[in-house]
Amino acid sequence: MPKMLRRTDSLRPDQMKTDQKKLYEAITQGSRAQGPQHFALTDDLGRLRGPFGDFLLSPSVGMALQALGAALRYETDLPDRARELAILTVAARQRSTFERESHEAVARALGFSQDELDAVQREDMTPFDGVESLVGRTAAALLDGDLDDSAWYEAEELLGQRTLFELVTLVGYYSTLALQLRVFRVGPETAAHTPIDEAAARR
Template sequence: MNPKGSENTRLPPFDRTVATPEQLAVLDEILSGPRGNLAGPFLAWIASPELAQPAQRLGAFCRYRTGLPLRLSELAILVTAVQWRAQAEWQIHYPIAIEAGLPDAVAQSLLAGRRPDFADADEALIYDFAVELYDAKRVSDAIFTQAVHRFGHETTVNLVGLLGYYALVAMTLNVFAMRKDRDAPLPFVE
C-alpha cells in the first residue's frame, strides 16, 4: 500500500489485509475524499487511527475550505515547509502551488530563504503573517488587523489553523523521514 517513493525504515509497511477496522475506516475516508491518495503524513498516522481520523479531517478542511484561494493556502504551506525544512511537504505542495497560480519566482525565493518580491498584496500578507507567527510565536497588531480587514475574522482563524496543521504535517514528515519521491533531489539540505 506504500505509494512510490515512500519506502522508509522508520515506517512499517502498511498491509491492508491485517489492518484494524479503525485503520481501514481512516484509509477508506482518505482514499475516497478529495486527496484520493496517501501522500504526506498518512502512512505514519495510520498506526494511530484515533489520531489519523481527526487529523486527516482537519487537513481536508485546512486544505480545501479555509476561505482562502488555493494559491494563498499553498503559499502558506510552502512557507511552513521552508520553516520546518520538510522535504515531502515541499515536494508535494510546490507543483500544486504553481498550478494554483503562485509565481515560480515567489516559490524559488522562499526555497532560497529570501523574502520574495511580491507583486500581489495578498501573497505578501500571507507571507508576513506566517513568517511572523513562526518567528515571533505571535502576530503583531498591525499584521493581524491587516489580515482581518482583508480576509475577515473567520478566514484569519482558519489561516492560523492551516499553519498549525501543516506544522504538524511537517513534524510528522521529518520525524519519519518521508519523501514524495526518494529519487527526486531534496529541496532542503539534510
C-alpha cells in the same frame, strides 16, 4: 547517498485492521481524491505516502487530523494560491521536503512560476502582492511564534477574523505534519520500513 529509513511500518491495505481501513478509505476516497491529482496519495503497493501512513498508528487521532487537513484544503475562505503560499512557507521554514515537493506541484497547477516558488523557499514575499503578500508575511510571523498588534490588525482588516483563524490553524496543522515527517523519517526518498531495513540500520 543511501535512502533514509522510515522508523515506522508502511502498511499495505491487506495488512490493516478495520479502523485503519476506515481511515485509509477516508483519505483515499474523500475530498483529496476528487479532481486533479497533483501528487500521489499511495505508492504502487497501495501504501499511504507522506504523513498519512503514520496517521494509521492511531486511527482515532489520524481520522481527526485527516478531517482537519481536508477542511483546511477545501473548505476555508483562503484563496487557493494564498493557501498554497502559506503551506509552502511552512515547508520552507521547517525544511520539509515532502511538503515542499507535494505542494509545489499544486502551486504550479495554480500558476506559480519557478521564480515565485524559489522566492518562497527564501521566505521572500516581494513577488506577491495584495492578499497573497499578506498571507505569506503572516504565515512567516506565525512561524516566529505570534502576531504583534500591527500584524494582527493588518491581517484582520484584509482577511477578516474567520479567514485569519483558518490561516493560523493551517500554519499549525502543516507545522505538525512537518514535525511528524521529520521524527518518523518520512520523505520522498524514504525507503520502506521492514525488519530487514531495521537489521541493516543496526549494522
